[in-house]
Amino acid sequence: MSAAPLCLVPTGFGINCEAETAHAFELAGGRVETPHLSDLAAQPERLASARILAFAGGFSFGDHLGAGRALAMRVRTRLGAALERFVADGGLVIGICNGFQTMVRLGLLPAGHIGEQSVTLAENHHGAFYDGWVTLAFDAASPCVWTRGLERMDVPVRHGEGRLICSPAARARVESEHLAPCRYLDPESGRAAERFPHNPNGSEGGLAGLCDPSGRIFGLMPHPEAFLYAENHPAWRRGGANSPRGLEIFRRGIEAARAGA
């Protein structure tokens, strides 16, 4: 077995899920560092030694200018070149909730490189922040290395801006290239959920996350890092936690990093 891959989980400026994201990677077999974004920007070469970069959840800069916008500007101007290199060299990236919003603003998803923004995460249809558990269904045909072999998973969502809207061109590409690894599931119909609460934000087609064509770059609104213990599941005392834990996503990321995916 190869050495534990290094995972970087930058923090600071209102990112606030770094502890559970770091713990998820540790449980999955990774080596984790949580540098402050300013320190990482001052030493961008630290990225080169890492295999995984995680944009954790939070309220970066209060999401005051729209979720993730100010953080994306900070990353673009201070860390953009290093991030481009990291991706070009085959590094894996995951963005969760605010991290996903940030990646979308950077253009990193679904394109796979920093550039023009082609999809957005708009204010939830019902106009409020919402905390609840949803069920995800995974697309077996997606190139996403983070979700390989997963079918369904219960996870919490906690956001006010998660309604995924694609430009028409981006939407066509997402569908044809299977760049939507996970969708909100309506457990009654077995199909992608269109309506609240199974679809917590009104995302078109129930889109919950996106990956790039390489499958190494992945972002999603739900929080798999908040489901590391059986007791996180709302039904744990009733024996209802049959769902795989969110930890499985991090395991797959580490596996892919080990395999040099």
Next chain:
Amino acid sequence: MPFRIEVATRPEHEDPRGARVLRQAREHLHLPVDDVRVSSVYKVDWTLDDAQQQRLRDALTDPVIERSTLGALEPPERCHWVITVGFKAGVTDNVGRTARTFVRDLFGDDAPREGDVFTESRYMVSGSALSADDAARLARELLANELIERVQIASAQQARGAAADLTIPRAGTAGEPRAEAVLLPDDDDALLALSAERTLSLSLAELQAIRAHYAREETKARRRALSLPEAPTDVELEALAQTWSEHCKHKIFNAEIQYTDERGETRAVRSLFKTYIVGATERIAERVDWLVSVFHDNAGVVRADDETNLVFKVETHNSPSALDPYGGAMTGIVGVNRDPFGTGRGASLLTNTWGYCLGPPEHSGALPEGLLHPRRIREGVHHGVIDGGNQSGIPYSRGFELFDARFIGKPLVFCGTVGVMPREIAGEPAELKRIELGDHVVMVGGRIGKDGIHGATFSSEALTQTSPAQAVQIGDPITQKKMTDMLLEARDAGLYRTLTDNGAGGLSSSVGEIAQLSGGATIDLARCPLKYDGLMPWEIFLSEAQERMTVAVPDDKLEAFLELAARREVEATAIGRFDDSGDLVVRYGDDVVADLPLSFLHDGCPRMQLEARFEPPAEHRPPALPADHAATLLALLGSDNLCSKERWTRRYDHEVKGLSVVKPLVGVNADVPADATAMRVQHGRDLGVLLAEAIQPRISDVDAGAMGAYVVDLAVRRIVAGGARLGAIAALDNFCWPDPVLSERTPDGPHKLANLVRCCEALAAMTEGLDLPLISGKDSMKNDSTRGGVKISIPPTLLLSVMAWIPDVRRALDLVVPSAEHQLYLLGATDAALGGSELYAYLGAQAQPPARYIAAAPAVDASRTRAVCALLERAHHEAGLVAAAHAPHRGGLALACATLALASGLGLEVDLAAAERLDVGASSGAQPLDDHALLFAESAARLLVAVPRMRAADFEALCERHGDVPARAIGTFTKTPRLRLARGERTLLEHDVGALRAAYTRAAREGGDA
């Protein structure tokens, strides 16, 4: 030249913000609005060239769904009114502040570093039947709070023709900052007039003590040496008024009270706080070994295990929330965050709690002038606390709402925070606060503005029309998050010695307090970073501008500390040094502007002498009780106080950190509140913390002593129902009282004070009887409103918050019964008392005119509470027999059984005849209980326990061995989802669980109009 960028969602995309306004305008204000679209305006006061302005515009616009312009967007064709809302000068504009960072990031060195951005919202409102008055009402009652915001209303036509508005709400004045001497008149009336004029809120005795201090020869000599005038400076006088305010000094709780009880017997109580609160906890401290730091620091500290301390504090932020619900409540949560954070050498923040006492949201009667509608206060308070906690990345463990018309004048806004600290930091106990001579006084975090000046004196007064607008602050969670992240890094790197919070009274209070550790300090106000010019020294010293900590930094660590702060983009400024002079000396540049001897500042305030006399209220029972129990149950289930709060609760992030175990909402539909919530304390460990609380102000209508006792009983039952163990529970008391000091405005002060004495007595007796030490608390003693000539006083209210810890969080319990293979047991006796019950409140609200029914409240006795809790504890932790547990409270057994059925998605067949036999209460003698009491009495010391049917015999054998606790099987769970409550053969009420849920969830599940 300032320029302007306006951004809006493109017409083909939905605009949820506009849709929310539309919904509220129609449903709450009944205005004929057809559509609302909202745009964001950035007024940019920055020297940027044309191309840069264009780039900034592009960067602020979402290319997928938004449109924008440099200038003003044209109102859409169907628009009739354009309403623009922006902050008044000097009010915190968080979006504007982030936009400043954004501009700097975007242009780097290609543009000037300095500039400013101000934000506004512009509402494009369509509705052809909407009059100018309607538009004004929409602005005033929904969109803006004119206390802090500017509003412009224009017809669409006017808006189309007008040039883009470029006015900048620039704050500050050019005045020369200097301190002034304030002559203290010899005449007492003139002295009182001076106090009123300066909003000092000092009593005559206090003013006289100050006058005497300045008349002393040694004071005069010391002042001459410092080139200070003989008379106090405004800096000194204001600092004394803040430090001696009721808010900071708790004068009523420390007063000398002559208390006359209901039998006419009089006795003296010297300090309620020392006698009852500290007294009880000191006696309990002889029996428990986990108290680490109680009462003297910003929050209470207990040892949860060999590695970990838990820190807990609950605060209120009532007056500011009445004026600006959003900003006031947000400041409440981010403010209480700094209490555990500023305890000992600093704790990291684990979880938050919320709880509000509010006027009825559907209130349709008249409102005294200047008061906001309870619905608006409710929405603003929720929104502020949600934003404050969610943006800080701290989960909310639990919350509650309680409605009563007497909270229309002042809402009660409780916010709590649990922190976690290691037992030791750098080899020293983490709770230790220590300062060495020569340590620097460093102010960290936000800048100082006029925000919140006089907050402490103001919250010590009734709300009147003239309550100061600047008493309101708006929290800034992101500045605070950056600060707390940085300080925890500094703590772990050993870069500071200790720290404390800047809250009420600002620097005057934080430095004044912490300087006692070394014995003195000198600070220079001219070094403090300001938001804008023109602040006088006393304003800088007293400002309650948020997100600031005062930190003691050793000289050899100062450089590293300031360097780390700069790297984290956190402002930190050394403003002075600690010494042992015995005085707090305040300079402004070269001039000394205040010399405050610490002994006089902290101990010079004369003790209040007060009178308390209890006058038992006359009984007033409802003329008749409703016969249709099934209908009563549905009405109670759907009432504001008891219905599902899911719509509100789910807007609070309760899962961030990934540690949650028993969430605030549980059950098959996850819509029923948990008796207690549970979470891990750290990743990779099973140590768990449980939280619960109780509040029941209606019992105060008969006797606040009974209220206090009941609240302790209920809080303990709930947390034990969540898996806590007696003897490993700590409590916090939050007293919110109407003014209990006899005056012209408060002729019934002695009765209100007597209620306070009785409540404290009961609290002490109950906490001692349950080994439940109080580790921290807070009192808010002036919860009256006298606006519009109408006085509204809250009922005496005690919130008791409890925290427990268990080594293995997987032993936490909730009320969800996993299958129909379970039997329901009732532990404890039912008594007939209905005083203070939901049933009486419901009947009182139905009466014409509305009535307040008064009758004896449930009897409470610590030994009975202890016995039922001990039985549950043994059955669960030692015998493993318990599948679910629930503490019946509001609405009695009927509501409790309905709640179990709703949470479990099961039917429940109950025979209350078994409960009836448990009527051992002395209060009701040998009389059989009537059906109403059986169903709806909220008796203390009762628990419902679900046991697997195959273990029923074991459970019953265990109950036999606990002969002191009445315990009976009262029901069985069924697969058919139907609730039936019977008394022997006779059905009392019967409902499908679906019908119960329909009543319970009448408020929509979706975020809705919030």
